[in-house]
Amino acid sequence: DTALLEQAERTNTNFKWKDIYEDLQNNKVYIDTPGLANSKINEEAFKRHGKYKIFFVILLNEDRVRPEDLTTINTVMNSINLRYKPFNIIVIENKKMPPNKQSQIIDQLNSISNKTENIYFMSSYNISHNIYKDFFSFFDTSKTVEIHPKNIREAKSSKEYWVFIGNPGVGKSTIINALVGKTVAKVGLSAGHGLTDDFIIYEDCENNRVY
Numbered sequence: 001d002t003a004l005l006e007q008a009e010r011t012n013t014n015f016k017w018k019d020i021y022e023d024l025q026n027n028k029v030y031i032d033t034p035g036l037a038n039s040k041i042n043e044e045a046f047k048r049h050g051k052y053k054i055f056f057v058i059l060l061n062e063d064r065v066r067p068e069d070l071t072t073i074n075t076v077m078n079s080i081n082l083r084y085k086p087f088n089i090i091v092i093e094n095k096k097m098p099p100n101k102q103s104q105i106i107d108q109l110n111s112i113s114n115k116t117e118n119i120y121f122m123s124s125y126n127i128s129h130n131i132y133k134d135f136f137s138f139f140d141t142s143k144t145v146e147i148h149p150k151n152i153r154e155a156k157s158s159k160e161y162w163v164f165i166g167n168p169g170v171g172k173s174t175i176i177n178a179l180v181g182k183t184v185a186k187v188g189l190s191a192g193h194g195l196t197d198d199f200i201i202y203e204d205c206e207n208n209r210v211y
Contacts, residue, residue, distance in 0.1 A: 043087055055087070058092065060092065064108065174187050
């Protein structure tokens with residue numbers, strides 16, 4: 001939204017503020033989405049036949065890509081039934097990263113089946129205070145794909161969901177940690193009860209599972 005405001009100011013464009021922003025002067029339409037919380041996201045976002053620039057916006061968590069963001073990218077891109085379907089990623093970082101750390105993030109982003117070289121890093125501070133000129137250059141040079149509504153399938157996840165049910169303290173979390181290969185759920189006993197007091201959800205993108 002901030003980037004759109006800056007671009008509007010730069011080009012003297014007036015936007016009608018809603019989920020779809022029409023920039024008639026530059027012959028562009030900007031579409032804001034609610035994310036995968038809306039099961040019909042793809043039918044809504046791509047219901048018009050035309051050329052699209054697709055941008056995934058992700059916020060790093062402790063300088064790492066969240067598994068659910070990788071799942072979102074795969075789910076959306078897999079629902080587009082085209083062989084060539086370029087897309088772009090904007091990575092929001094809490095602080096400026098050195099090049100070697102950015103390289104690690106790029107490797108994480110390209111660890112899934114849908115890959116892209118079009119990745120832009122920007123700090124959370126710059127979103128609301130100062131948009132760099134190369135930010136707009138990234139948009140201008142990003143690749144497009146022509147999409148027809150008939151090319152869109154419902155955005156369904158192909159993940160398997162593994163649900164473990166049992167009384168407190170019987171070892172459900174221990175089993176999940178063993179399957180994942182690292183500690184993702186607290187284990188142990190506390191005053192005769194298990195430590196899990198709410199649902200624990202862990203996404204294993206590598207194996208396409210949710211525990």
